[in-house]
Amino acid sequence: EDKVVQSPLSLVVHEGDTVTLNCSYEVTNFRSLLWYKQEKKAPTFLFMLTSSGIEKKSGRLSSILDKKELSSILNITATQTGDSAIYLCAMGGGSNYKLTFGKGTLLTVNP
Amino acid sequence: GAVVSQHPSRVICKSGTSVKIECRSLDFQATTMFWYRQFPKQSLMLMATSNEGSKATYEQGVEKDKFLINHASLTLSTLTVTSAHPEDSSFYICSARERRTGGFQPQHFGDGTRLSIL
Numbered sequence: 001e002d003k004v005v006q007s008p009l010s011l012v013v014h015e016g017d018t019v020t021l022n023c024s025y026e027v028t029n030f031r032s033l034l035w036y037k038q039e040k041k042a043p044t045f046l047f048m049l050t051s052s053g054i055e056k057k058s059g060r061l062s063s064i065l066d067k068k069e070l071s072s073i074l075n076i077t078a079t080q081t082g083d084s085a086i087y088l089c090a091m092g093g094g095s096n097y098k099l100t101f102g103k104g105t106l107l108t109v110n111p
Numbered sequence: 112g113a114v115v116s117q118h119p120s121r122v123i124c125k126s127g128t129s130v131k132i133e134c135r136s137l138d139f140q141a142t143t144m145f146w147y148r149q150f151p152k153q154s155l156m157l158m159a160t161s162n163e164g165s166k167a168t169y170e171q172g173v174e175k176d177k178f179l180i181n182h183a184s185l186t187l188s189t190l191t192v193t194s195a196h197p198e199d200s201s202f203y204i205c206s207a208r209e210r211r212t213g214g215f216q217p218q219h220f221g222d223g224t225r226l227s228i229l
Binding site: 103 | 156160204206
């Protein structure tokens with residue numbers, strides 16, 4: 001059974017701090033790893049990673065995949081209160097494009 | 112681009128009522144749509160995969176007769192919760208995968224429907 005584990009489950013930081021969120025996975029047929037940000041409503045897409053060692057970057061957010069270690073990290077630098085959200089890691093595997101989600105990391109950024 | 116619209120955003124109704132939720136891809140064609148359920152402080156749980164023009168594929172433990180899914184066109188899928196009971200109260204979210212060749216595409220999510228059964 002495919003499995004995605006995220007850590008930590010929750011994190012409280014101050015504005016300006018840098019955070020690293022972790023995601024590890026077990027999957028029989030890896031296709032991609034995705035990161036989403038969920039605030040009050042539904043998740044918004046951040047990154048999709050398919051190749052190991054290639055960093056994807058968008059502003060203060062970046063992510064990288066390590067297929068050897070079966071893991072990925074999401075970095076957020078110079079955090080702002082608007083970064084407060086649940087960050088979800090999801091694994092895409094198999095031929096039917098299903099995603100298996102981790103439980104998420106609840107990030108709280110205090111002013 | 113890649114906007115998914117879900118309607119309604121909130122439903123409050125009496126036990127025994129059937130509730131229909133619509134999921135539309137506004138600016139792309141979606142061969143496949145997905146329906147999730149999310150309980151408070153928990154992650155998304157996939158209920159079923161909806162393929163245009165064919166029957167939905169349900170995850171283990173999800174009752175097909177309870178949660179009816181129809182994907183009649185490349186831009187619309189509907190989830191009907193039949194004879195809803197209080198235990199069906201939850202946050203239901205749909206997502207759509209863009210119809211495109213060449214590998215895995217990310218799913219784009221609607222804003223969700225909060226269903227409350229009294």
